[in-house]
Amino acid sequence: MTPGTALRQMRETTPLVHCITNYVAMTIAANVTLAAGASPAMVHAPEEVGDFTPLSKALTINIGTLSAPWVLAMRLSAQAARTHDIPWVLDPVAHFATPYRTAVAQGLLALEPTIIRGNASEIIALSGGAGAGKGADSGDAVADAQDGAADLARRCGCVVVVTGATDFVTDGRRRAMVRGGSDLMPKVTALGCSLTALIGGYAAVAPPFEASVAALVHFAEAGERASGAAGPGSFQVAFLDALHRIQPEDLGEDRLTWL
Numbered sequence: 001m002t003p004g005t006a007l008r009q010m011r012e013t014t015p016l017v018h019c020i021t022n023y024v025a026m027t028i029a030a031n032v033t034l035a036a037g038a039s040p041a042m043v044h045a046p047e048e049v050g051d052f053t054p055l056s057k058a059l060t061i062n063i064g065t066l067s068a069p070w071v072l073a074m075r076l077s078a079q080a081a082r083t084h085d086i087p088w089v090l091d092p093v094a095h096f097a098t099p100y101r102t103a104v105a106q107g108l109l110a111l112e113p114t115i116i117r118g119n120a121s122e123i124i125a126l127s128g129g130a131g132a133g134k135g136a137d138s139g140d141a142v143a144d145a146q147d148g149a150a151d152l153a154r155r156c157g158c159v160v161v162v163t164g165a166t167d168f169v170t171d172g173r174r175r176a177m178v179r180g181g182s183d184l185m186p187k188v189t190a191l192g193c194s195l196t197a198l199i200g201g202y203a204a205v206a207p208p209f210e211a212s213v214a215a216l217v218h219f220a221e222a223g224e225r226a227s228g229a230a231g232p233g234s235f236q237v238a239f240l241d242a243l244h245r246i247q248p249e250d251l252g253e254d255r256l257t258w259l
């Protein structure tokens with residue numbers, strides 16, 4: 001499925017995306033997902049996620065701001081997604097930073113995410129390498145994460161997305177890069193988390209690899225359109241507008257390079 005077709009289907013069906021994300025990201029991730037064309041719901045109480053996930057067309061789990069009840073909710077919803085065959089996306093924010101975070105990420109990995117999306121430092125560490133990341137921001141180049149990402153994809157039977165100046169996506173067999181965006185994107189907090197939520201929206205209507213590519217192309221196009229902004233503040237506004245204004249025919253596959 002092409003990115004344009006995926007966007008058309010997402011907008012026609014406005015899939016409900018169950019998002020468990022962090023306190024920093026909640027508003028922008030919801031706005032990004034809405035602007036692009038899906039319907040996000042931020043639901044994280046352990047008491048209700050087991051009932052809510054099965055109502056959704058996709059689930060996204062982001063470990064940015066953890067605490068024990070959230071971790072329980074993450075596990076319960078990932079288990080529900082597996083039981084009901086709902087695609088789910090893992091965003092392992094800074095999972096290497098503390099033993100607690102590492103253990104939570106490994107526990108979620110065992111629940112077989114459909115797609116993993118992280119920056120280069122996160123994916124290098126998740127694939128067993130030693131990255132330069134310290135917190136939520138990457139300290140590594142996407143190129144250095146590619147082989148580890150492909151190994152991780154094969155080992156986990158999932159699609160792995162590595163983001164940065166140029167993005168990379170692999171299912172362990174196919175490898176593609178997506179170019180575009182703006183160097184203002186890493187200056188706005190939680191855009192990576194927002195991309196994870198949007199990948200959920202696309203995963204509701206397209207197979208995991210194609211869904212990932214479509215979300216990356218949509219972000220790359222919107223980032224480029226907003227790149228004339230004076231700084232990160234007005235960029236965020238222009239980026240949301242661009243996500244909304246982009247039409248299926250704007251999502252050309254010319255941004256994609258097969259490796």
Ligand SMILES: Nc1ncnc2c1ncn2[C@@H]1O[C@H](COP(=O)(O)OP(=O)(O)O)[C@@H](O)[C@H]1O
Pocket residue numbers: 118119120136137138163164165166167180181182183184185186190191192193195216219220223
């Ligand atoms: N230097 C850059 N140039 C263009 N786009 C970028 C750049 N850095 C990050 N992006 C884009 O920003 C989005 C978030 O990616 P990233 O910053 O890697 O995630 P995270 O916020 O999780 O660290 C992605 O769409 C990515 O393509």
Ligand SMILES: Cc1ncsc1CCOP(=O)(O)O
Pocket residue numbers: 022024025064065093136137188189190191192193194
């Ligand atoms: C700053 C911060 N701290 C904990 S989660 C978070 C947001 C990270 O967002 P992203 O990974 O998209 O930059």
Ligand SMILES: [Mg+2]
Pocket residue numbers: 093118119136192193
């Ligand atoms: Mg991130």
